[in-house]
Amino acid sequence: MDFNFIPLAFGEVFSPTTAAYALAAIGLAVHFGFAGLLNFGQAGFMALGGYAFAVTTVIFGLPVWMGFLMVIAVSVVFALILGIPTLRLRADYLSIVTIAAAEIVRLSVKTPEFSDVTGGSEGINGAGRVFNEATNPLPDGRWGVGVLTYSSAQWWLIIVGWAMVAIACLLVWLLTRSPWGRVLRGIREDEDAVRSLGKNVYQYKMQALIIGGVIGGFGGFLFILPRSLQPDNYGTQMTFFLYTILLLGGAATVFGPVLGSIIFWVVLSLSDGVLSLLVSNGWLPIATTQQGPIRFIIVGVALMLLVIFRPQGILGKKKEALFSA
Amino acid sequence: MPEKTPVSDILAGEAAPGCAKKDPILVADHVSRHFGGLTAVDVAHVEIPRGSITALIGPNGAGKTTLFNLLTGFDKPNTGTWTFDGQSLGGVPAFKVARRGMVRTFQLTKALSAMTVIENMRLGATGQGGENVFASVIRPLWRGREAEITEQAEGLLARFKLDTKRDDYAGSLSGGQRKLLEMARALMTRPKMIMLDEPMAGVNPALTQSLLEHILSLKDDGTTVLFVEHDMHMVNEIADWVIVMAEGKVVAEGPPSTVMNDQAVIDAYLGAHHDVDLGTIEGRLEVAEEMDSEAVREEAEEEAEAAGIPVEHATPDAEATPAKTPRKKPAAKDEVTP
Structure with missing residues (x-):
C-alpha cells in the first residue's frame, strides 16, 4: 500500500501553487473582506497578471522587471475598467460585471486572432524557465527529504512565492490597521454613513479594487511559474476556489487567506490520496474518474457548513462576521 | 435650561412660509424632486436661521426626509439651487457637503455595528492624513493626529455618557444609545450645521430628556441645528423656529408657540376638512x-x-x-x- 500521499499532502503546505492561491486570496480579502466589494472576477485579475508577465518576457523577450511592471499596469487598468462604471452602483452590480469581465478576458486570450501574442488556446509555455534563468541565485542541485525533494528551480519558486505572500500580508496589515483601513471597514458596512462624514467613498472603493487587483495579478504571475499558462485555468472555478479559501480562513483577516489556502490544498491532496487508496482496494464502489468530483463535493459541503456555523472563518472575529447582518 | 433665541433675532420681516431671516446659514430656492408623477418636494424658498434650533415638521409623506437628502447631496433634485454659508451647494456630492460643515444623521440609525464605539467616533474625525492610502502605511505620519482624535472622541463620549461603552461593538448598543453615538460621531466633524433626522424616534423616554439637553448644548456651542421630528413636545421644548411642510411645500413658519395654532398646520395634520363629513x-x-x-x-x-x-x-x-x-x-x- 502506498502512503506517499501523506508527505505529498504535507508538501502542499509550502508549494508555490498554495502561495499563488494565498496571494490571490489576499487580494480578494482586500476587495471582499475589508471593502465589501463583491468581486467575482479575481480569476480575471490572475489571468491578466499571468499573461502580462508571460507575454512580456516569453513572447517579447523583455527583462523580468518589465514583466513585473506590466503585471501592475495591466491589473490597475483592469481595476479601473471594472470600477469606473460600477462602483457608484449598488454592490451586486460589481459582482455581475466582474464575473462577466473575467470570462471576457479568458475567452479573448483564447481567440485564434490573438494567438501570435497570447498563444490562443495553447497558452504560453516557459515563463517559469525564463524567470528561473534570469533570477535564480541558488546553485544547481536537489535538496529535500524523501518524496519532498526539489530541484534548485523549485526551491527558488517556493522562496519567491512565500516572500511575495509575506510582503502582501505586511502591506495589507499596514493598510488595514490604519485610518485608511478604518474608512474601508466603515464603507463595507454602510456607505452612506461614511459619506455623511465627508469621506469620498468612491475613491476608497477604487483604491481597494486596484490594490486587491494588483495583488491578484501577482497571484496569477506566481501561478504560471510552476506550470504553463493555460487560458482555461482561469474560469469561474478558480474564483470560487479563492472564495472558499477566503471564507475558510476568515475574510476580514490578514492571515486568513494564507491559512485558508494551506488547508484547502492539503485537504484536497489528502482526500485525493485517501479516495484513491479506497478505490484501488475496492473499498469504495466508485470509478477512479469519480474521485476528482467527489473531492469538490466535500469542499462544497465544508464551505456550506463553514458559512452557516462559523461565518467569520477560522481566524475572524464573530462580531465582525460579514454574514451576520 | 438655556434661553430660546427671541423671534426678533431670527426674523427679518413677517413670519410667513419662506420668509426672510436676519442671518440665514442655508437658503434654498425652487428645490423640487419628482418620483415619477409624484412631487415629493417643491419648496419655493426657505431660509434656515444661523445659530438656532429649527424644527422641520409635517405629516408623513410631507417630503421632510427627501428635502434633507436633497440639501445634503444624498439625492439629486429636478430643479433648484441652494447655498450654505454663502456657497452654492447645487450638484455638490454628499461627502463634499459634509466637508463644508453641513453634516446629517439618518432616520434609520447608521451606527457601524461591526466597529467599536471609539472606532465609530474616530471615523468621524477630519484632517486625519492616515486616511490617505499612501500615508496610511507609515504610522509615524498619522500617529500624532490619531491621539488628538482619540482625545476629542473620548471627550464627546463622556458628554454623551457613552464613555463606559468605549470598546464595545456599536452593534451591542441599545437603539437610543446608537442615536446618541450617531450624533456624537457627526459632531466629530465639528460641523457648522447638524441635520438630525428624527433624533427621538425609538428612543426610550428615560433618554429623551438627556437627548434634548445634548441638542440644546449644540446650540450653546454655536452649531446650527435643523431637525425633523414628530414629537410635538420636543419641538415645543427646544425649537426656536418651526418650519411646517405638507405635500412637499412649506406651508407655515413661525416660533413654536404660534405655529401650532396656525390654520395651515392644523389642516396639514388633521386634513383641511376634518370637520366636514366626506362620506356624504x-x-x-x-x-x-x-x-x-x-x-x-x-x-x-x-x-x-x-x-x-x-x-x-x-x-x-x-x-x-x-x-x-x-x-x-x-x-x-x-x-x-x-
Whole structure:
C-alpha cells in the first residue's frame, strides 16, 4: 500500500501553487473582506497578471522587471475598467460585471486572432524557465527529504512565492490597521454613513479594487511559474476556489487567506490520496474518474457548513462576521 | 435650561412660509424632486436661521426626509439651487457637503455595528492624513493626529455618557444609545450645521430628556441645528423656529408657540376638512365649492344625479338637500331590476 500521499499532502503546505492561491486570496480579502466589494472576477485579475508577465518576457523577450511592471499596469487598468462604471452602483452590480469581465478576458486570450501574442488556446509555455534563468541565485542541485525533494528551480519558486505572500500580508496589515483601513471597514458596512462624514467613498472603493487587483495579478504571475499558462485555468472555478479559501480562513483577516489556502490544498491532496487508496482496494464502489468530483463535493459541503456555523472563518472575529447582518 | 433665541433675532420681516431671516446659514430656492408623477418636494424658498434650533415638521409623506437628502447631496433634485454659508451647494456630492460643515444623521440609525464605539467616533474625525492610502502605511505620519482624535472622541463620549461603552461593538448598543453615538460621531466633524433626522424616534423616554439637553448644548456651542421630528413636545421644548411642510411645500413658519395654532398646520395634520363629513355627497360638494375645483364638483354632482338627488348646478345650496343618501343605493337598484 502506498502512503506517499501523506508527505505529498504535507508538501502542499509550502508549494508555490498554495502561495499563488494565498496571494490571490489576499487580494480578494482586500476587495471582499475589508471593502465589501463583491468581486467575482479575481480569476480575471490572475489571468491578466499571468499573461502580462508571460507575454512580456516569453513572447517579447523583455527583462523580468518589465514583466513585473506590466503585471501592475495591466491589473490597475483592469481595476479601473471594472470600477469606473460600477462602483457608484449598488454592490451586486460589481459582482455581475466582474464575473462577466473575467470570462471576457479568458475567452479573448483564447481567440485564434490573438494567438501570435497570447498563444490562443495553447497558452504560453516557459515563463517559469525564463524567470528561473534570469533570477535564480541558488546553485544547481536537489535538496529535500524523501518524496519532498526539489530541484534548485523549485526551491527558488517556493522562496519567491512565500516572500511575495509575506510582503502582501505586511502591506495589507499596514493598510488595514490604519485610518485608511478604518474608512474601508466603515464603507463595507454602510456607505452612506461614511459619506455623511465627508469621506469620498468612491475613491476608497477604487483604491481597494486596484490594490486587491494588483495583488491578484501577482497571484496569477506566481501561478504560471510552476506550470504553463493555460487560458482555461482561469474560469469561474478558480474564483470560487479563492472564495472558499477566503471564507475558510476568515475574510476580514490578514492571515486568513494564507491559512485558508494551506488547508484547502492539503485537504484536497489528502482526500485525493485517501479516495484513491479506497478505490484501488475496492473499498469504495466508485470509478477512479469519480474521485476528482467527489473531492469538490466535500469542499462544497465544508464551505456550506463553514458559512452557516462559523461565518467569520477560522481566524475572524464573530462580531465582525460579514454574514451576520 | 438655556434661553430660546427671541423671534426678533431670527426674523427679518413677517413670519410667513419662506420668509426672510436676519442671518440665514442655508437658503434654498425652487428645490423640487419628482418620483415619477409624484412631487415629493417643491419648496419655493426657505431660509434656515444661523445659530438656532429649527424644527422641520409635517405629516408623513410631507417630503421632510427627501428635502434633507436633497440639501445634503444624498439625492439629486429636478430643479433648484441652494447655498450654505454663502456657497452654492447645487450638484455638490454628499461627502463634499459634509466637508463644508453641513453634516446629517439618518432616520434609520447608521451606527457601524461591526466597529467599536471609539472606532465609530474616530471615523468621524477630519484632517486625519492616515486616511490617505499612501500615508496610511507609515504610522509615524498619522500617529500624532490619531491621539488628538482619540482625545476629542473620548471627550464627546463622556458628554454623551457613552464613555463606559468605549470598546464595545456599536452593534451591542441599545437603539437610543446608537442615536446618541450617531450624533456624537457627526459632531466629530465639528460641523457648522447638524441635520438630525428624527433624533427621538425609538428612543426610550428615560433618554429623551438627556437627548434634548445634548441638542440644546449644540446650540450653546454655536452649531446650527435643523431637525425633523414628530414629537410635538420636543419641538415645543427646544425649537426656536418651526418650519411646517405638507405635500412637499412649506406651508407655515413661525416660533413654536404660534405655529401650532396656525390654520395651515392644523389642516396639514388633521386634513383641511376634518370637520366636514366626506362620506356624504353634500359634504363633498361643499369641499368642491371651497376648493373651487371643477373636477371635484363634477364628480360629486354625477354621483348625486346617479343617486337621484336633485342638484342645483354650481350652487352651494347642497346643504339644503334633505336626504343623506348612502352611496351604494344605485348599485343595489341595478341588482334588483333584472
